[in-house]
Amino acid sequence: MTLRVLIVDDDALVRVGLRTVIDAEPDLTVVAEASDGAEVPPLVARHRPDVVLMDVRMPDVDGIQATRHLVSTAAAPPRVIVVTTFENDDYVYDALRAGASGFLLKRARPAEVVDAIRLVARGDSLLFPAAIRRLVAGRGGRTSGGLERLTAREAEVLRLMATGLSNAEIAERLVVGAETVKTHVGNVLAKLGARDRVQAVILAYESGFVSPTG
Template structure:
C-alpha cells in the first residue's frame, strides 16, 4: 500500500459504545478513516460491498452471526479485505479460531489507542502486529506446549527466523537481527509456513510456542 494512502476501516461490533470508541480512536489519525460500522456479522457482506474497506475490525462474539463465521464468509469472497479480530477478553482459543478462519491479526479491546493505530497500519501493509506476551497467553489458555515432528523439517536458519518472528518482530527487524536481506527473510518464512502446514505468521508463531521452540 502507498505510504501516503488513507487506510479505510469498517468496524463490526454489537456494542454501540465500542463502535463509537473505536471511531474516536482513529479520529486522532490522518491516515486511518472509519468509513462505516455495523452491529452484527450478517451485516458485514453488504457493508463491505458498499464501503470497500481496506481493513475490517471484527468483534468475535455477536448475537446473530459471530465474527468467526463473518470472517470465513469474507475470506471466501473474490477480493476480501484484511481482517483484525477483536476480543473483549484476554486472548483465548477464539483468537486461534479467528486466525484459522482467515483473520490477519488480533487485538484486545483494552489495548491502547496507539496499538490500534499500529495494528491497522501493519495489517494494511501486509504485515501482522502481535506481541510475544499475547501468544504466550493464547498457548497458556488453550493447551500445554507440545513437541511436534514438523519442526524437525526446519533448517537451523529457518528455526532462527521463526524464533525471532515469534517475538512479534517485523521482516525488517528479523533481517537486521539475523544480518540477512528482507527477501531472504520472506523466503525463509514461506518455507516455514509450508513445512509447518500453516497459512500465516501468527499460526507459525503459535506452533513455535506450542512446540517449545520459544521458552
Template sequence: MTATAAPLRVLLVDDHAVVRTGFRMILEAAGIEVVGEAANGADAAASASALRPDVVCMDVQMPGVDGIEGTRRIVADETLDTAVVIVTTFDRDDYLFRALQAGASGFLLKNADPDDLVTAVRVAAAGDALLAPEVTRRVIARFASPPPAEPESSTPQPSPATAPASPSAAPAVIPDLTEREREVLALVGQALSNAEIAQRLYIGEATVKTHVSNVLQKLGARDRVAAVVYAHRHGLV
C-alpha cells in the same frame, strides 16, 4: 514526483456506536481511512464485500451473527483480500481460539493503548499476524504442547533406537528451509515483527517479508501464528 501511497482502508464492526466512534477517531488521526461501519457479523460480511477494505476490526459479542461467524464469512470470500482483527472486551480462551480458527489475523483487547490498535491494523494489512501480549503465551501453550500419549496396545512397539522422536524432541534443523529461512522462522517464533527481524539480521524489510512468505509456504502454515507454534514445537525458540 513520487506518488503518495493510498491510505489503509478499514471497516469497523461493533454493536456499540460509541466504540466505533472512538476507534474511528484513533485510526483517522493516524492517517487510516475508515470506509464503513457495521453492528453485527452479517452486516460486516456484506459491507466487506461491497467496500473491500484492507482490514476489518471485529467485535465478538454482537446481536444476531457474532464476530466469529462474521470473520469466517469474510475470510472464506475468495474475492476479498481483507484481514480481520478481533477487538474485544473479553479475554476468553474460547473466543481467542475460535477467532484464530475462523481465520482472524489478530486478537486485541479493548483496554489496549490506542497505538496498539493502529499497529494491529497496519500489521494485519501487511499480511502479518498480531496477538495481544496477554494471549500470546496461551496460544503457544495450547498449540505447541505435545499431543496426548496414545493408549497402550498389544502391538509391538519399535525399539528406542528406531522409535520416532516426539514433537518436543524434534530436531531444530528443518531440511526444507534454507539457513536464512530458519533464522527468520526462529525470530518469528519470538513474535518479532518484520521490521524487528530486518534490524536483527541487517537485511531489508521487503527481504524479510519474502522469507516469511517462503517459510509459510514450505511449512504449509496458514499464517504467522501457525509459524510461531511451529517454531516452538521444533525447538527453534
C-alpha cells in the same frame, strides 16, 4: 493512500469511539459499520475495506464465524483484527486460527488502535508472543508436514518470528539483509500453508516446534 476500515461491534458506543479515533487520522477512514457478523460479507463486497476491526463476541454471527467466512470466500479478503475484552479468551484463539491477523483489547489506547491498523494493512501481523503462548498452552497435538520441509535457516526464522521480532529485527539478529528475511518468511508461510505470521506462529507452538513454556 487512505486505508479503509470496517468496524464490526454490537455495542454502538464502541463503534462511535473507534470511528472517532480512526477518522481523526489523515490516512485512515471508516467506510462502514456493522453490529453483527452477518452484516460483514455484503459490506466487505460493497466497500472493499483494507482492515476489519471485528468484535469477537456478538449475539448472532460472532467474530470467529465472520472471520472464517471472509478468509475462505472473499477473493482478496481484508485483514482482520479481532477486538476483545479479555486477551486469554478462547474466542480470541479461535479467531486467530480462523485467519485473523491479530487482536486488540477494548481498553487499547487510541495510538495502539491506529498503529495496529497500519501494521496489518501493510501485510504484517499483530503478534503478542506472551499472549499467544498463553492461548496456545495445552492445545498441542497439531502437526504439519510443512515443518519438515523447512530449511535450517527457515526454521530459525520461524523461531524468531515466534518471539515477535519483525523482519528488520530478524535481519539484524541473523546478520543478513531485510529482503533475504522477507524471502525466508514468504517460504515459511508457503510451506506451512499459513496466511500470515500469526497462523505460522500458532502452528509452530501447537506442533511443539516452539515450546509455549519457553
